[in-house]
Amino acid sequence: MMIPVSEARKLIDENCRGNRGEVLRLIDALDTALSADVLSPIDTPPFHQSAVDGYAFAYASWNKKAALEVIGEVQAGNMYAQAISASQAIRIFTGAPVPQGLDTVVMQEKVEVKDNTIFIKDELLVSGANVRRQGSQTKTGDAVLKKGHRMTPASISFLASLGITEVPVFAQPHIRIIVTGKELVPPGGSISGGQIFESNSFALKTALKAMGISPVSVEVVEDDEAMIMDAITRALDSDIVILTGGASVGLYDLVPSSLAKCGVKEIFHKVKQKPGKPFYFGTYGDVLVFALPGNPAAVLSCFYEYITPAIGRFTGRQYQKRLKMILAHDFQKKPGLTTFMKGKTKGNTVFILDHQESYLMNSFAHADALVELEEEREVIQKGDLVNVLMILF
Numbered sequence: 001m002m003i004p005v006s007e008a009r010k011l012i013d014e015n016c017r018g019n020r021g022e023v024l025r026l027i028d029a030l031d032t033a034l035s036a037d038v039l040s041p042i043d044t045p046p047f048h049q050s051a052v053d054g055y056a057f058a059y060a061s062w063n064k065k066a067a068l069e070v071i072g073e074v075q076a077g078n079m080y081a082q083a084i085s086a087s088q089a090i091r092i093f094t095g096a097p098v099p100q101g102l103d104t105v106v107m108q109e110k111v112e113v114k115d116n117t118i119f120i121k122d123e124l125l126v127s128g129a130n131v132r133r134q135g136s137q138t139k140t141g142d143a144v145l146k147k148g149h150r151m152t153p154a155s156i157s158f159l160a161s162l163g164i165t166e167v168p169v170f171a172q173p174h175i176r177i178i179v180t181g182k183e184l185v186p187p188g189g190s191i192s193g194g195q196i197f198e199s200n201s202f203a204l205k206t207a208l209k210a211m212g213i214s215p216v217s218v219e220v221v222e223d224d225e226a227m228i229m230d231a232i233t234r235a236l237d238s239d240i241v242i243l244t245g246g247a248s249v250g251l252y253d254l255v256p257s258s259l260a261k262c263g264v265k266e267i268f269h270k271v272k273q274k275p276g277k278p279f280y281f282g283t284y285g286d287v288l289v290f291a292l293p294g295n296p297a298a299v300l301s302c303f304y305e306y307i308t309p310a311i312g313r314f315t316g317r318q319y320q321k322r323l324k325m326i327l328a329h330d331f332q333k334k335p336g337l338t339t340f341m342k343g344k345t346k347g348n349t350v351f352i353l354d355h356q357e358s359y360l361m362n363s364f365a366h367a368d369a370l371v372e373l374e375e376e377r378e379v380i381q382k383g384d385l386v387n388v389l390m391i392l393f
Contacts, residue, residue: 005372016288031152034168035169040140045132054092056099058101058103067114073091103128145159170317173240177241179221181222184197243259256291259289296358320391325369328350329351331352331373338372341371343388344368367391
């Protein structure tokens, strides 16, 4: 029995059993999501720090009509530990610690230097100017990045500045891909007599790569039950198994029966959608098993609509945006099935492309979105809002 798209999404979500955490070196954590809050081990800045090249002095005791005696200097990486009186100042450079007892820095452009004295010419100078206060960015124990935060180059730089070298993140799922079909020939070979070049593994591998995930294995097998079952058995030690081809009800569509014989529990088989009506989902313990039709456009449509969000449950990430956009032209479809149409966006509008059949990839090669048209929706007019899934990460 076919189920609606909304039910298929719900059942997949309910059967995602959670995720694993791991600790990665900070430099290896790009594009992962934190599995726990990260706490700052230090104050930052760790001391009162000059924000400019200039002169540090005590503002409260400053006689604005008198010169300040410059008695030394301090560079970044050094400390000045000698006593400093109210009428004295220290030459200081950006990033250097402000000596104890001083609280303000005047920019070097705002002083008149004469021998070893300075006259401050900044009428707008206020107490505390040009000083980065200790802990003004973070204090020890602050949760500086929250659980679920996606690690970016800036995030990694930020944590490195706190002295952090490792972070807790959600582990990537182990994914195995099985492509079935006696007619399939690897690209680069030659085809004859009913053969076609195999492309589904290329689609899935590169879609995963765009998400920062590499499949554990990719196996291409013929439409032979024993071969398919052997491949499934080997794959069931992973977190997610993705099969393509052989998912329908034809004489040589052996995947659903092979999965059942391997102990996979069917959650649903067939969804009220186009393309990808024979879409199958099952479980083997905590392992998620997806069987997709063999047509390339159906493979990618089902991957983006269902498998990508499931992977996100493992990694703690949302890879795609779902938006409402304005349809750029009139469109009509038959009621009864939710349809996923290859689309191209421009600003806040979307165009439904030509060549929508499930075996055609020429339009998919130019698409950046899938337009979801609901089951009973039949006539969509220019200017109507439609649901759009962005498919470029």
